[in-house]
Amino acid sequence: MNKVLAVLLILYSTLRISVSLTWVWLTINWRVRKARRAFESELIKVGVSEDYARRLSTNYIVLKDRLFSLKRGFFKLLRG
């Protein structure tokens, strides 16, 4: 394989990772939103106020942030 072609393919893979990770991040945020809405609607059904349901559903954001910080820790661990 040509050296230039190999370098171009590396650049393509790097770009592909960046785009994929951005897409994953967007998808996860969207999923968190959907999960929160579903969670709130179940609570509202049993008579919990909308404000309180929203307050309880913030736990989803907290969990997402914690998992992302865990992922950062994992990559740090891989780097040594």
Add this chain to the structure above:
Amino acid sequence: MTEDERRKRYEMRLSDIEEFQEVMSIISREVPAMIKGIVGSIFSEEAGREMGRAAASFYAELKAGGIPEETALKMTENYMKIFTDMGDLIKGVMEKRGYKGETKRKEMRELGEEISRLVMESVKEKLSKEIKKKER
């Protein structure tokens, strides 16, 4: 540097680049899918609904048991905190594992030193006994 050596060096570099390119290609395919799979199983509409149902039934049971609204809400909030503490739990387990791994290595090193010290002592003892026997 001869032409042949130069050519060999160039081919080696090229094979390294090709190998790296293959690794990058696999990473770009697998890593995002893996992250999406793991995180996606926790954060889905269905998972949210299930968790909502669990919290709602917990709240409804408390209210049916005669617990005042304010207390029931507070207890539901605490119940939900268990869910968020899951992240901390995983983190804690990972940190502890690392700590334990380090401790284990230290313990093993100390044990190895202890064994070699004991072996040396027993060899010295045997040797001195042998020498004393010969002297007699």
